[in-house]
Amino acid sequence: MSNLQAFREETKDWLEANCPPEMRKPGDVCWGGRNATFSHPDQEIWLERMGDKGWTCPTWPKEYGGGGLSKEENKVLQDEMASMGARMPLGSFGIWMLGPALLEFATEEQKLEHLPAIVKGEFWWCQGYSEPGSGSDLASLSTKAVEDGDNYIINGQKIWTSFADKADKIFCLVRTGAQEPKHEGISFILIDMDQPGVTTKPITLISGKSPFCETFFDDATAPKKDLVGGFNKGWTVAKRLLEHERTMISSMGLSGRSEGGQKSSGLAEMSKKYVGTDANNKISEPVLRSKIAQHDLNSRAFGLTMQRVGEETKVGAPSPAAAMGKYYGTEHNKLRYELMLEAMGTKGIGWEGESFSMEELAITRDWLRTKANSIEGGTSEVQLNVISKRVLGLPD
Amino acid sequence: MALVLNEEQQFLKDAASKFFQDDAPVSHFREIRDSNNKLGYSKELWTKMANLGWAGILVSEEYGGSDFGMMGMGTILEEAGKTLTPSPLFSTALLGATLLELGGNEEQKSEYLPKLVEGELTTAFALEEGTRHDPSNIATEAKKEGGDFILNGKKTFVLDGHSANLLIVAARTGGSSSETSGISLFCVDPNLEGVDVTKMSMLDSRNAAEISFSNVKIPVDNLLAELGNGFGIIEEVINKAQIGISAEMLGNASQAFQITLSYLKERKQFGVLIGSFQALKHRAAVMYSELELTKSSVVGAMNAIDEQSNDVARFASMAKYKAGETAYLVSNESVQMHGGYGVTDEYDIGFFMKRARVAEQIFGNSNYHLDRYATLSEY
Numbered sequence: 001m002s003n004l005q006a007f008r009e010e011t012k013d014w015l016e017a018n019c020p021p022e023m024r025k026p027g028d029v030c031w032g033g034r035n036a037t038f039s040h041p042d043q044e045i046w047l048e049r050m051g052d053k054g055w056t057c058p059t060w061p062k063e064y065g066g067g068g069l070s071k072e073e074n075k076v077l078q079d080e081m082a083s084m085g086a087r088m089p090l091g092s093f094g095i096w097m098l099g100p101a102l103l104e105f106a107t108e109e110q111k112l113e114h115l116p117a118i119v120k121g122e123f124w125w126c127q128g129y130s131e132p133g134s135g136s137d138l139a140s141l142s143t144k145a146v147e148d149g150d151n152y153i154i155n156g157q158k159i160w161t162s163f164a165d166k167a168d169k170i171f172c173l174v175r176t177g178a179q180e181p182k183h184e185g186i187s188f189i190l191i192d193m194d195q196p197g198v199t200t201k202p203i204t205l206i207s208g209k210s211p212f213c214e215t216f217f218d219d220a221t222a223p224k225k226d227l228v229g230g231f232n233k234g235w236t237v238a239k240r241l242l243e244h245e246r247t248m249i250s251s252m253g254l255s256g257r258s259e260g261g262q263k264s265s266g267l268a269e270m271s272k273k274y275v276g277t278d279a280n281n282k283i284s285e286p287v288l289r290s291k292i293a294q295h296d297l298n299s300r301a302f303g304l305t306m307q308r309v310g311e312e313t314k315v316g317a318p319s320p321a322a323a324m325g326k327y328y329g330t331e332h333n334k335l336r337y338e339l340m341l342e343a344m345g346t347k348g349i350g351w352e353g354e355s356f357s358m359e360e361l362a363i364t365r366d367w368l369r370t371k372a373n374s375i376e377g378g379t380s381e382v383q384l385n386v387i388s389k390r391v392l393g394l395p396d
Numbered sequence: 397m398a399l400v401l402n403e404e405q406q407f408l409k410d411a412a413s414k415f416f417q418d419d420a421p422v423s424h425f426r427e428i429r430d431s432n433n434k435l436g437y438s439k440e441l442w443t444k445m446a447n448l449g450w451a452g453i454l455v456s457e458e459y460g461g462s463d464f465g466m467m468g469m470g471t472i473l474e475e476a477g478k479t480l481t482p483s484p485l486f487s488t489a490l491l492g493a494t495l496l497e498l499g500g501n502e503e504q505k506s507e508y509l510p511k512l513v514e515g516e517l518t519t520a521f522a523l524e525e526g527t528r529h530d531p532s533n534i535a536t537e538a539k540k541e542g543g544d545f546i547l548n549g550k551k552t553f554v555l556d557g558h559s560a561n562l563l564i565v566a567a568r569t570g571g572s573s574s575e576t577s578g579i580s581l582f583c584v585d586p587n588l589e590g591v592d593v594t595k596m597s598m599l600d601s602r603n604a605a606e607i608s609f610s611n612v613k614i615p616v617d618n619l620l621a622e623l624g625n626g627f628g629i630i631e632e633v634i635n636k637a638q639i640g641i642s643a644e645m646l647g648n649a650s651q652a653f654q655i656t657l658s659y660l661k662e663r664k665q666f667g668v669l670i671g672s673f674q675a676l677k678h679r680a681a682v683m684y685s686e687l688e689l690t691k692s693s694v695v696g697a698m699n700a701i702d703e704q705s706n707d708v709a710r711f712a713s714m715a716k717y718k719a720g721e722t723a724y725l726v727s728n729e730s731v732q733m734h735g736g737y738g739v740t741d742e743y744d745i746g747f748f749m750k751r752a753r754v755a756e757q758i759f760g761n762s763n764y765h766l767d768r769y770a771t772l773s774e775y
Contacts, residue, residue, distance in 0.1 A: 268775035283775050293770035297693075297714050304692035308399035324685045387684055388677035392657060395672045 032121025446515025477647025
C-alpha cells in the first residue's frame with residue numbers, strides 16, 4: 001500500500017469517527033470569531049475537532065497550527081470530505097487571503113500570534129482594501145496611519161468591507177507615506193474592530209441586503225507590531241493577497257459544473273421544468289438548449305483548467321493564471337444566472353411575495369448579486385490588464 | 397485524471413517540437429504548396445517520421461508499433477499543427493491504424509499494419525458523402541455477388557484520398573440512409589477498375605479527394621470487421637479522430653497566438669508599440685483564457701481515451717467544440733491584429749486561418765458538437 005493510500009484509509013477512518021451527523025448534510029458554514037454563532041451544536045464540535053487537527057488549513061505548516069499536509073494529501077482529504085458530504089468546517093478570509101500572505105511576509109512572531117488563531121477560527125477577519133475614491137485604482141488609497149509612540153493612529157474610510165459588522169479584526173491597507181509615488185507609501189496593517197474609533201454601516205445592494213459595509217476609522221489605533229511586510233512596503237503584500245483572493249473567487253465559476261458520469265446538468269433540468277421538452281426529451285426551445293450546451297461545455301473545460309493549473313502550481317503559491325481564473329470564473333457564473341432567468345421566464349423576474357417560490361426569488365436575487373462578481377476582487381477589465389502585463393508580457 | 401504530461405510524454409513532446417521546427421517549419425509547407433507537389437507532402441519527411449516511430453504510435457507492439465496511446469498521438473499532432481506540417485500522420489497513423497486495429501482480422505492486420513508502421517503504406521478513410529459530417533448518412537452500396545462485393549457510390553472530403561495506397565470505405569450492405577445498422581467497412585485498392593479519384597483543391601493546400609466507385613469488384617476477404625456492424629467501429633474511430641484533430645487545432649491556434657503576440661510587441665504605430673493599446677491587450681487576454689480552456693479540454697479528452705473512460709464521446713465533443721471556437725476566434729483576431737500584412741500571402745498568419753477552417757469541418761464542426769453534447773447529456 002502506498003503512503004497516499006495509507007493516508008486515505010486513515011483519513012477516512014478519522015472523518016468517519018469525528019464528523020458529526022448533522023455536518024454530513026448540506027447547510028450553512030460557520031465563520032467563527034469572538035462571538036461565533038452556531039446553527040447547530042454539531043457545528044461547534046466539527047469546528048473544534050477540525051481546528052485541533054489543523055485541517056481547517058490542511059496545507060499550512062504544523063508549527064503554525066496547520067495540518068502540514070502535502071498537496072497530494074490535501075487532495076485526498078478534500079476528496080474524502082466530498083464523498084462523505086462533509087461540510088466545510090470554517091469559512092474565513094483569514095484562511096483564504098490573510099493566512100497565505102502572512103506565511104510569506106510576516107515575521108516569525110506575527111506568524112505564531114495570528115496563524116494558529118486563524119486555524120481555530122478564534123477571530124473573524126475582514127478585508128479593508130477599497131475606498132470610496134479608490135476602486136480599480138486601489139493604490140491611490142488615502143486612509144492614513146500616523147505614528148504615535150508604540151501605535152498608529154488611523155483615519156479614513158473603507159468600502160465593500162464584507163462582514164465588517166460581524167468581524168473582530170481587519171487587515172487593512174493604509175497610507176503611511178506620501179500620496180505619490182502611490183505604490184510606495186502604503187503599509188499593510190492589522191486592526192482590531194472592537195474599539196470606539198471603528199464604526200461600520202451596511203450597504204444595500206441591487207439584490208437587497210448584503211454582507212458589505214462601509215467602515216469608518218476616526219482616530220482608531222493599532223499597535224506597531226501589527227504592521228506586516230515592512231513600513232511603506234505594504235503594496236507587495238497587497239498584490240500577493242489579491243492573487244489569493246482571485247484564486248478564491250475563481251472557484252465560484254465551478255458551482256454549476258457537471259462531473260463526468262453525471263449526465264444532464266442543473267441548467268438543463270431547470271429548463272426542462274420551465275420550458276418543457278419535445279418528443280425526443282430535448283428542451284423545446286432550441287436556442288436556449290444550445291446556449292446551455294455551450295455553458296455546460298465551458299463549465300467542464302473551466303473545471304479541467306482549474307484542476308490542471310492546480311497540478312502545475314506548487315502548494316501555497318498563487319498561480320500566474322489566477323487572474324484568468326477570476327476573469328473567466330466570474331463571467332461564466334454571471335452567464336449561468338442569466339441562463340437560469342432565461343429558463344424561468346416570468347418566474348425569474350419576481351421580487352417578493354406569494355406568486356413565486358422561495359427558490360425562484362432566491363435565484364433572482366442571486367442573479368442580481370452575480371453582477372458584482374466581475375467587479376469585486378478586481379474588475380474583469382483589471383484582470384485582463386493583469387493577464388496582458390504579467391502573463392503575456394505586453395508593454396505598458 | 398492526469399492533466400499534466402508525465403516524463404515520457406513530455407520527452408516525446410519536446411522531441412516532436414524540435415523535429416517539426418527543424419525539419420518542417422512553416423516554410424516547408426509554403427515550399428510544398430508553391431512547388432505543385434502532386435503528393436501534397438514530403439515523402440522523405442514521412443519516412444523520417446515513421447523512423448521516429450510516429451506512424452505506429454497507436455499500433456500494438458506485435459505489429460511493430462509502440463502502442464504509446466492517445467496522449468502521444470495528440471501531442472505529436474499538436475506540435476505538427478504549430479508548423480502546419482502536411483503529412484499522412486492523421487489519415488494514416490490515426491485513422492488508418494485505428495480502423496485496422498479495431499476492425500482487422502489477424503490476416504489483415506499482419507498484412508497492413510507492419511507496412512503502415514514502416515511508413516510504406518498510407519491510408520485514407522472514405523466516409524463522408526454530404527456537405528457536413530454525418531457518419532450514418534451513407535448511400536454508397538456494396539452488394540454481394542458470388543465471391544465479391546460490388547461497390548457503387550460517391551465519397552467526398554476523403555482526407556489524403558488522392559495519395560493513399562489503401563482506401564477504407566464505409567458502405568451500406570443493408571438498411572437505409574441515416575440508419576446506423578447495415579454499414580460495413582472495406583479495404584479497397586485505389587487502383588482497381590471503377591475507382592475514380594479526383595483531388596479536391598482545398599483552402600489549406602492539403603489533401604482531400606472526391607472518390608467515386610462504379611461497379612468496383614472487391615474480394616470478400618477485404619471486408620473489415622463484421623458485415624453490417626461497422627458503425628460501432630466507425631464511432632470509436634471518430635471519437636479518437638475528433639480528439640486528434642482538436643489537438644492539431646490547439647497547436648494551430650496556440651502558434652497563431654504566439655506569432656500575433658510577438659507582432660504586438662514589435663509593431664509600432666503612433667510612435668508606440670501597438671501591444672500597449674488596451675483595445676488589443678484585452679482581446680489578447682481573452683484569447684489566452686480561451687486557449688487555456690481549450691488545452692485542458694484536449695488534454696482531458698486524450699486522457700479519457702487512454703483511461704478508457706465511458707464518457708469518451710462527450711469528451712470528444714467538448715474538445716472539438718472548444719478547439720473549433722478557439723481556432724475561429726484566434727485566427728480571425730490574428731489576421732486583424734496584423735493589419736494589412738495579415739491579409740497578404742507573404743505573411744504566414746493567413747495560413748493558420750485557412751487550415752483552421754478546413755480542420756473545423758473535419759468530423760463535425762462546433763455546431764455539430766454542441767448538439768451532440770446536449771443529446772449525449774440527455775437534454
